[in-house]
Amino acid sequence: MSQAQPRHDPAESVWDYPRPPRVVPDARRVVVRQGGVVLADSRRCVRVLETSHPPVFYVPWQDVRTDLLTPSATLTHCEWKGVASYWTLTGPGRTVEDVAWSYEEPEAAYAALSGRLAFYPGRVDSCTVDGERVRPQPGGFYGGWITEEIVGPFKGPHGSDGW
Secondary structure, eight states: OOOOOOOOSOOEEGGGSOSSOEEEEEOSOEEEEETTEEEEEESOEEEEEETTEEEEEEEEGGGBOGGGEEEEEEEEEETTTEEEEEEEEEOSSSEEEEEEEEOSSOOGGGGGGTTEEEEOGGGSSEEEETTEEOEEOSSSSOOOEEOTTEEOOOSOSTTOTTO
16 A cells, blocks of 8 residues: 655645635545445545645545445534534444534525535544545544644634634
């Protein structure tokens, strides 16, 4: 297996990201794995960029192992994107509640999120972007993907609630 090559792009500060958030296409290869199984593999993702948060990658449903996901009872509301539905991983090897979320009917400005799913990188074995292993955003609520080019500080840990 080849080693991922380090990126040499300039750093992206989450404090330069907009508020309200912006959705941008990203053609890098995103892979999500759990228990030796690829749950998602895509070069057709979009990233949501929001002040103080690492980006979140949204994968098209067509590039996700939907047979391993079942709807959760959890719903949350984002002031910009709308109502998020959550998904439970029902294999392989374990059940993971609320492993991912989607906006089935996002607000008009975020229509690009429709038909896409975002995984929490800290709730699966690994998420990679062009072979680079992602670190999860601190805290348990947000699902940002931290790669080498992303710099903080990041919202999420204790004490950052008011940011």
